[in-house]
Amino acid sequence: MYELLAQVMKFLLIGLIYYFLYNFLKLMVLDLYEERKSSDETDYYLKCEDGREFPLRKVTTIGRAKDSDIVIDDPYLSSKHAMIYKRGRRLIIQDLKSTNGTYINGRRIKKAVALREKDVITMGSRKFTFLRREARGLERGSDI
């Protein structure tokens, strides 16, 4: 009697152990998905006056040079003008010793400054608004 019970039970137990393992593997996949997303993209973007949108990554460089992440063809910009990078959950903007400077809400910045939503960044003659994508947070991981 006990033997029969144990024989039946062993399949059930292994099934349950694998179900547990499956759940934890799924958690790992969710982790990795989030990690890839957070290491690559952020929920923020820059909106240009002319309506163009530039998504911000973990490190985004802005300038006239062709290898910048955001290339802006404007004679008043330096070739490597400014850099926006992620630290913790904030995005920090740093002026890369540009000739004409970087302004946040009209004030010229000297050292690295944390950006807040709806800040207006002025570089050369261009104005950008720092905005957050609202809907992105909700659909996180939904396509797995």
Next chain:
Amino acid sequence: MDSREEAIYNRSLTAMALVGFLSFLLLSAYRKPVTFLPFYGALAFLTVVFLGYFFTGWVLPNSDKFLFLLSSFLAQLGLIMLCRINPELFKRQVVFFALGVGFFILISFFTKYLLRLELAPFFYWAVTVVLLLLPLLFGVEKGGAKNWLVFDGFTFQPSELAKITFAFYLAGVLKNGRIDSFPRMATEILTVVGLLAISKDLGGAMLFYFTALIVIFVATSRPDIMAVGCFSAAILGVSGYYLFDHVRVRIEAWLNPWKDVPGRGYQIAQSLFAIAEGGYFGTGLGLGRPDFIPAVATDFIFSAFAEEFGFLGAAAVVLMYFLLVYRGIRIALRLQRNFEILLAVGHTVMFGMQIFTIIGGVIKLIPVTGVTLPFMSYGGSSMVMSFASLGILNGLWQSALEGEDDDED
């Protein structure tokens, strides 16, 4: 935490409770006068798990439930095997588990204060050496290694605590990303390893040596030190084979256990028979013969598990340990300061090496050495200190998340 993860955790908690109830009910019917001792033990165990789970969630909102649930599940599988092998040990192990969870919560809470202390690495090294010297001077011998301390009726293995202080020492001495004085550090590490070798704890010596090597590599990214370290490990191993008799016995039993099955190769041969008996699905709980394997409750619990739960169950256990190590590495990747990163790496590598040493030992991949399988083996010091290590990882995880929250420029 988002609701999606919450739902997954709840499902795994349900699966865990089901495994517990089913197998302990089965074990209640296993011994002839039917006793409900296993079932009560399981109730106590699951109560501790649920209390620990919800209490950590309440005290520390960012607590890493992944680590806690995974290690509790492994502890549960260990308890099932212990209950089947020896109900007396099972009763004590449930108490050790409760103690371990207590330590886990306490240490996850106090790690941030511990990190602020910033003691000199020499202090941690001195504590490690004292911990390893104590059993050499006052200790008793158990199972061939002299690494136990006895205080009236209650035994303690200081080398388990030394693992934690040693990880702190390594993190402290390497926190600048370079080696300040190589001869000094080599002497300090080799003293620790030598003390373990003198107490005949070869597994422990190997564990500490390779952990030190890997943490040095992570801190400095210098392959030359890694190569020199591996080369000198090979030389030490070969000279140990010719110089010490107990090393030769282990290695000969590993190379060919069938030469002397009733004598030297007995442990490993019985372990291999048990694993072979299991097949894919195992013999079924209570239908194997783990009583033939020596030291089955401590070092060889993995072979008993492989016999009764089969290759599939054993593979699941190995994968779970892999996930535990993965989570530790993930915590290390999220941290900012060098000291904290190396501390997390040190603890994770210590776990990984320990699991590799003992599982590799019982399946005859490497010579068998007496270290415990964290969370599954019987043993109070091992259980409590493994949970304490996890507590430190969890505490580091808290500080990683807090650092992200209040990161003003």
